[in-house]
Amino acid sequence: MNSEDLARRAGKVAGWAARTGYTLGRRLPGAGTAERSLRSLERIAFSELRRRLEGVDDPYLAALADASSATAASKTRFSGNGQAAAATTTTTTAVVPDGDRPEPLRAAMAELLSRSVGFDREQARDYLYALILRQLTPDEARILSALSDGTPFPLLDIAERTSLGGAGRVVLRNASTVGKAAGVRLPDHVPAYLTRVIALGLADADEESPALDTQYEILLTDEVVRAAEEQVRRPKYVRGTVRISRLGAGFWQACDPTR
Numbered sequence: 438m439n440s441e442d443l444a445r446r447a448g449k450v451a452g453w454a455a456r457t458g459y460t461l462g463r464r465l466p467g468a469g470t471a472e473r474s475l476r477s478l479e480r481i482a483f484s485e486l487r488r489r490l491e492g493v494d495d496p497y498l499a500a501l502a503d504a505s506s507a508t509a510a511s512k513t514r515f516s517g518n519g520q521a522a523a524a525t526t527t528t529t530t531a532v533v534p535d536g537d538r539p540e541p542l543r544a545a546m547a548e549l550l551s552r553s554v555g556f557d558r559e560q561a562r563d564y565l566y567a568l569i570l571r572q573l574t575p576d577e578a579r580i581l582s583a584l585s586d587g588t589p590f591p592l593l594d595i596a597e598r599t600s601l602g603g604a605g606r607v608v609l610r611n612a613s614t615v616g617k618a619a620g621v622r623l624p625d626h627v628p629a630y631l632t633r634v635i636a637l638g639l640a641d642a643d644e645e646s647p648a649l650d651t652q653y654e655i656l657l658t659d660e661v662v663r664a665a666e667e668q669v670r671r672p673k674y675v676r677g678t679v680r681i682s683r684l685g686a687g688f689w690q691a692c693d694p695t696r
Contacts, residue, residue, distance in 0.1 A: 566691050569637060576621040577630050583619035584640055584681040585689045590615035591652045592631070592642055592677035593662065597669040605673075609665035611635070611642070613679055614652050625661050631679060639685035645676035 595609040616627030634640045666672045
């Protein structure tokens, strides 16, 4: 099986994992036993997913390994007169490409360009999704799941209020209630999670929504938000919303384990 097939199937493994785990878990007697069995199945499934994802070639690493093996050498020569042997070791550590072998970065770019010619639309999409999936933490996957139905969640930045009433130094970005809704394991890291998810293009930060006034008030009681407030003398609250992006919706549709 080639790397393109592995990339295309990577997202589908998670779906198989969830369907298998949920189905068998429900058949077991006792909720505790079912949960333990489900977790065991999840570990097996995600180990398989990790193995398959690692099969997706990294063009740079492949080129780097190739260049290193071709140009870095270490050899030991021994000489002696039959009584005592003296060892002389010569080691070459610099990677210097020869005339017939391109540098690793150039080779990696050439490999990507070559793949772009051979990939069809579906292969290119699945390659992208597989690489995105490798970058997500489990908590970030939970957040994306909570956003997947299109529901907007409140977003809050805290800055230091300037003398003119504007926003100065920002001490907290992207606090949100979506973490609690998603049941993340590290609630105090939700701002960092959301910053990464938005940076990956899986979610969009938008304008404030009056319909979420109650949730904004709840967010102000969050421990992370209250700790940020103590860092400035006059806090200024910048409200917004976060929702799944077009890329995030397509990504989730391809990777949704419940489908």
